[in-house]
Amino acid sequence: MADSGAQAQPKPSSSVKLVLLGEAAVGKSSLVMRFVNNDFQENKEPTIGAAFLTQKCNLPTRTIKFEIWDTAGQERFASLAPMYYRNAQAALVVYDITKPSSLTKAQHWVAELQRQASPGIVIALVGNKLDLASSNPNSGSSDGDDADAAPAAEGEEEGEEGEGDARRVPTKTAKAYADEEGLLFFETSAKTGLNVAEVFTAIANAIPETSLKGPRGVGGQTSLGRQEDARVNLVGGRTEGAKEGCAC
Amino acid sequence: MDTLDGTIWDVLIVGTGIQQSLLALALSRSGKKILHIDPNDYYGGAEAAFSLQEAEEWANKVDAGSSSAAYANISISKPEKAGSDASAPSLSFSRAYSLALSPQLIYARSSLIQYLVSSNVYRQLEFLAVGSWWVYSGEPDLASNVIAGEPSEGVGQSRHGRLLKVPNGREDVFQDQVLDFKAKRALMKFLRFIVEYEEQQEVWEEHRQQPFPTFLSEQFKVPVALHAPLLALTLSADSSNNTTTEFALPRIARHLRSVGVFGAGFGSVIPKFGGTSEITQAACRASAVGGGVYALGTGLSSLTNDEPSGAERNSETVGSGGVRVRLKDDETVSTQWVIGEESEPTTPKTTYCRSITIVSSPLTPLFPPIAEEAPDPACAVIAFPSGGLSLDEGIPDQPELPPVHIFVHSSDTGECPAGQSVLYVSTSLSGEKGFQLLGKAVETLLRTVDISPPPTVLWSAQYEQRYSAANSSLPPSSSEHVLKFPPSSVDLAFDDSILDQVKSVWQKIMGDDAGEFLVFKDREANVDAEE
Ligand SMILES: Nc1nc2c(ncn2[C@@H]2O[C@H](COP(=O)(O)OP(=O)(O)OP(=O)(O)O)[C@@H](O)[C@H]2O)c(=O)[nH]1
Numbered sequence: 183m184a185d186s187g188a189q190a191q192p193k194p195s196s197s198v199k200l201v202l203l204g205e206a207a208v209g210k211s212s213l214v215m216r217f218v219n220n221d222f223q224e225n226k227e228p229t230i231g232a233a234f235l236t237q238k239c240n241l242p243t244r245t246i247k248f249e250i251w252d253t254a255g256q257e258r259f260a261s262l263a264p265m266y267y268r269n270a271q272a273a274l275v276v277y278d279i280t281k282p283s284s285l286t287k288a289q290h291w292v293a294e295l296q297r298q299a300s301p302g303i304v305i306a307l308v309g310n311k312l313d314l315a316s317s318n319p320n321s322g323s324s325d326g327d328d329a330d331a332a333p334a335a336e337g338e339e340e341g342e343e344g345e346g347d348a349r350r351v352p353t354k355t356a357k358a359y360a361d362e363e364g365l366l367f368f369e370t371s372a373k374t375g376l377n378v379a380e381v382f383t384a385i386a387n388a389i390p391e392t393s394l395k396g397p398r399g400v401g402g403q404t405s406l407g408r409q410e411d412a413r414v415n416l417v418g419g420r421t422e423g424a425k426e427g428c429a430c
Numbered sequence: 431m432d433t434l435d436g437t438i439w440d441v442l443i444v445g446t447g448i449q450q451s452l453l454a455l456a457l458s459r460s461g462k463k464i465l466h467i468d469p470n471d472y473y474g475g476a477e478a479a480f481s482l483q484e485a486e487e488w489a490n491k492v493d494a495g496s497s498s499a500a501y502a503n504i505s506i507s508k509p510e511k512a513g514s515d516a517s518a519p520s521l522s523f524s525r526a527y528s529l530a531l532s533p534q535l536i537y538a539r540s541s542l543i544q545y546l547v548s549s550n551v552y553r554q555l556e557f558l559a560v561g562s563w564w565v566y567s568g569e570p571d572l573a574s575n576v577i578a579g580e581p582s583e584g585v586g587q588s589r590h591g592r593l594l595k596v597p598n599g600r601e602d603v604f605q606d607q608v609l610d611f612k613a614k615r616a617l618m619k620f621l622r623f624i625v626e627y628e629e630q631q632e633v634w635e636e637h638r639q640q641p642f643p644t645f646l647s648e649q650f651k652v653p654v655a656l657h658a659p660l661l662a663l664t665l666s667a668d669s670s671n672n673t674t675t676e677f678a679l680p681r682i683a684r685h686l687r688s689v690g691v692f693g694a695g696f697g698s699v700i701p702k703f704g705g706t707s708e709i710t711q712a713a714c715r716a717s718a719v720g721g722g723v724y725a726l727g728t729g730l731s732s733l734t735n736d737e738p739s740g741a742e743r744n745s746e747t748v749g750s751g752g753v754r755v756r757l758k759d760d761e762t763v764s765t766q767w768v769i770g771e772e773s774e775p776t777t778p779k780t781t782y783c784r785s786i787t788i789v790s791s792p793l794t795p796l797f798p799p800i801a802e803e804a805p806d807p808a809c810a811v812i813a814f815p816s817g818g819l820s821l822d823e824g825i826p827d828q829p830e831l832p833p834v835h836i837f838v839h840s841s842d843t844g845e846c847p848a849g850q851s852v853l854y855v856s857t858s859l860s861g862e863k864g865f866q867l868l869g870k871a872v873e874t875l876l877r878t879v880d881i882s883p884p885p886t887v888l889w890s891a892q893y894e895q896r897y898s899a900a901n902s903s904l905p906p907s908s909s910e911h912v913l914k915f916p917p918s919s920v921d922l923a924f925d926d927s928i929l930d931q932v933k934s935v936w937q938k939i940m941g942d943d944a945g946e947f948l949v950f951k952d953r954e955a956n957v958d959a960e961e
């Protein structure tokens with residue numbers, strides 16, 4: 183059936199379109215892979231164009247199905263971004279904590295989203311590769327299953343550092359910026375899994391209920407919510423009624 | 431920063447209008463290296479959708495002559511608010527709007543729907559139902575009205591004329607209280623004929639070129655008062671005497687055959703968030719997932735091929751069959767195929783006047799529920815029949831003006847905020863007269879829909895749309911590897927012949943390993959199965 187695994191489940195379920203943006207090689211695809219497959223690849227190839235994946239996120243009162251658009255960070259794909267953030271309800275803007283230029287690029291993306299994307303979009307700023315910061319003990323990861331969650335830098339990273347702390351973006355710098363712009367903020371490691379699920383859960387929680395349920399919410403806002411009463415089902419030859427939240 | 435200079439591609443697609451985007455989608459699993467460029471800095475070409483600010487930028491560019499040839503004479507107006515009343519309805523912020531330049535209905539039986547499903551792209555889109563169809567009647571006298579049924583079937587019975595609901599198929603006609611027996615019988619007979627008109631060539635073959643109203647009267651004795659609603663279903667832009675029987679029959683049949691396919695009481699849908707533009711973007715996204723590379727703001731300045739007969743603009747040549755392309759910013763790429771748009775239409779050039787008007791009211795009376803199990807309607811169609819409006823009242827013997835069509839989109843489309851609606855208005859009358867006619871239609875509609883507080887116009891754009899290529903047209907070339915689509919359609923319903931064009935280009939590129947057109951497995955199959 184269509185995209186509503188919802189029907190069989192007791193909890194209401196909604197789809198959320200999420201886009202990942204950020205400089206090349208900051209770990210966007212790795213974050214998605216960790217979130218969707220709980221897996222990590224040491225030498226992940228750059229994304230060409232874009233990738234599309236889905237993953238569900240269970241909240242106490244509802245299920246969110248993320249439709250994830252993982253975009254390519256390389257400059258030659260920059261024209262793609264508007265197609266992906268158009269009508270997206272959430273964006274994950276990723277930088278690499280070992281690379282200050284990637285935070286600058288992230289700030290450009292945030293500005294572009296604020297200028298061009300849907301007004302209600304939930305933006306999370308994510309500093310990835312936390313495992314490369316020495317001050318981070320690399321523990322406490324609930325779902326990291328990699329045995330190689332070794333602390334400190336791996337030789338092949340772009341930082342020139344051999345040993346010690348590869349962090350070049352202080353947490354408080356990024357946090358201050360995120361607070362100022364009203365963004366969710368996390369530092370993560372796609373490699374160990376640290377904080378990855380938390381980012382998506384926080385986004386799921388931050389999506390206003392009104393934007394999931396229908397347009398007649400906040401005045402003056404174009405709703406991005408899936409409007410089950412109006413939606414036409416193209417497969418199965420009948421219309422999707424107001425299934426959402428219906429107790430039958 | 432990467433550059434495109436010197437890169438080699440299998441297919442270069444110029445323009446991101448509906449045809450090019452569907453082609454990119456069709457090629458997205460072919461393994462071909464695809465470069466998809468657009469001289470505009472937005473997606474969608476002639477089918478684009480804009481926020482208020484983007485619409486203004488577009489208008490400025492077209493004014494400056496730097497944008498697509500498909501549009502001209504654009505002007506945008508924002509009526510001043512009456513007084514300084516803070517509670518007066520006002521425009522929301524720019525991005526609360528997504529306004530379609532060329533909105534179209536998509537019939538349930540359109541092959542586009544079938545391909546969107548078979549390619550799985552429909553999952554990225556949302557479709558909304560087109561609800562009631564209305565015909566404006568300038569005739570204020572209730573008694574003389576044959577189609578309205580109970581008074582509740584009409585909206586706004588003021589002395590200004592009214593809107594009559596088009597019966598939605600045979601049951602509606604049956605239940606009609608006002609139609610007299612003879613009229614009902616004639617109409618039923620026609621409706622029975624139309625569902626299988628292809629098999630009854632003898633009935634209409636000789637009358638192909640006859641004006642459709644004449645055909646209705648002479649062959650079926652359908653009373654004149656019923657001509658307007660039947661003509662409305664054709665969405666013909668021409669005046670009734672220029673609407674031929676061979677044009678009208680398939681279109682009415684398409685309408686009637688589509689009703690009920692996706693639910694009771696409606697036959698066509700519109701994509702949410704700005705119409706066809708949304709489909710072009712979903713198609714381009716899928717193409718990008720397949721590895722397609724996209725560059726906006728990148729046009730093509732010249733083509734060269736190695737065939738001596740080619741229209742060579744400079745002396746560069748490339749290996750056999752290939753085409754060397756110079757882009758606007760002086761980068762050069764090589765490609766096996768170049769696909770763009772024809773610069774001149776093959777059929778006579780037509781110009782339409784169009785407008786987009788944002789109104790301070792949801793215009794609820796135009797959106798009665800479709801049927802019990804049906805979705806909420808998000809679009810209403812209003813037809814001002816041929817000759818139904820006139821501009822020079824008092825001056826006798828004016829030629830009959832062509833019809834005006836208004837698509838009213840509710841805020842459910844995501845094209846405007848709640849409490850407002852968007853009117854997409856079009857007519858085949860061109861020039862200043864055309865714009866006047868559009869204005870008259872909007873004014874008449876707003877006056878006729880009896881609703882309080884009375885709706886006001888918050889923002890309006892008017893423009894001419896020509897049946898000619900956007901700026902993605904290609905320079906002349908004799909190469910067999912340079913293929914051109916005809917310019918985008920100005921039809922008010924999605925034109926399925928577009929898919930035939932796309933398919934034939936796709937077939938040429940794919941040759942023998944074409945496989946099935948636009949039939950793809952869900953890329954997500956594995957992920958979903960794991961859950
Ligand atoms: N140490 C460490 N390496 C990471 C982490 N996340 C990603 N990487 C590595 O960084 C490189 C780039 O990761 P990707 O996920 O491909 O980056 P991307 O942002 O998707 O890159 P583009 O697709 O080119 O935009 C890969 O070699 C990953 O293995 C992390 O959290 N820690």
Ligand SMILES: [Mg+2]
Nearest residue numbers: 210211228229
């Ligand atoms: Mg990637």
